[in-house]
Amino acid sequence: MFTLSGCQTLQLPPAPVPSSAAAQTAQQQRRHALGLDAGDCLQPGWAMAGRMAISNGKDAGSGRFEWTQGAGQLHLQLTAPITAQTWVLESDANGARLDGLAGGTRRGQDAATLLHEATGWDIPVAALGCWMRAVAAHDAALGRAQIQFDAQQLPQRIEQGGWQIDYSRWQPDPFTGLLMPSRIDAQRGNSRVRLVVDRWGLE
Template sequence: MRTRRLLPAMVIAAAALALPACAPLTVGPATGVAARSFSPAFELQGRISASDGNQAASGRIEWRHGHGTDSFTLLTPLGQIAAALDADAGGARLRTADGQSLHAHSTEALLPRVLGTEVPVGRLSRWVQAAPDADAEVRSLDTAGRPAIVIDQGWRIEYLEYDGPAGDALPARIDISRGDARIRLVIDSWTALP
């Protein structure tokens, strides 16, 4: 009688011990991540393409990110200004090449009108530096210990290329996606600002 009671208890205990072995392994920030610095103010220039699965836009981007301010200039592949977006504590203002002027409470409300897809502007400044917030999940690292794949609020950020082999090198090519939304960014130049 006694062995019958112990057997189910032992099976349950063995199963409980085996479950953690079946859990998927993830590479988190504590496992060999190269030291990454975050610049709160910067200027970058590059090329961008964005798609929502139905429509797409591409061209050049110039982005100046400061303390509480953002200035985006989006240019056509031929170098003509397609749109300029400026944002600060007072809101966001968008001017398009065809003379339209739009105002909104935030950059997030206006930048999708230019690119044709949702853009996580609030997180983008960290993503372009491969310095995600602490609540983001670093899924894998490259051979230099830099983020290779990050999941942040449902967005997948893939670092396809860095600007050099050093552990603190900045990203050169980034692919950002969530569902049908996809943003590809190639950074040609980067300047940290005071």
């Protein structure tokens, strides 16, 4: 079983306020500014780093993460805080690869499926490429998203594919100048993922 370390219970932010036509327009402008008009969450190239906590109702863990993507490729690295053991998930058009688990490298056609089969963790890997930037994913399997916004017309909650993604803190991206989420809480049933972003763009 994939384990990083124990983590605290995830705390979700307050309920969001209703959306408006102006906020929906702001979301479309955000999608365009981030280069997501084509709907591919692994485009264009960008990176982020921070801390991740995950739980599935039975097991929980936390550690540092680095997420790098571009040209349809993804590199996700997770590092345990005490042992410094590292797990690496890589994905592209040819499939996915997971390194660092007992038993050696594992491969599969889909990153999220591979991760779930190997570890038991339910993490919507591809959609996170959009959700972490506070944009709904264009994914037929997830269906249409419902978005609610805060008073600044920033997304406060995205509901899609049974997942609820809440944004409670923001920070400016030094590359685009856009406000980007620095605290993200995603939940579907007993599956929860919390991200605290320390920086956009890796040093």
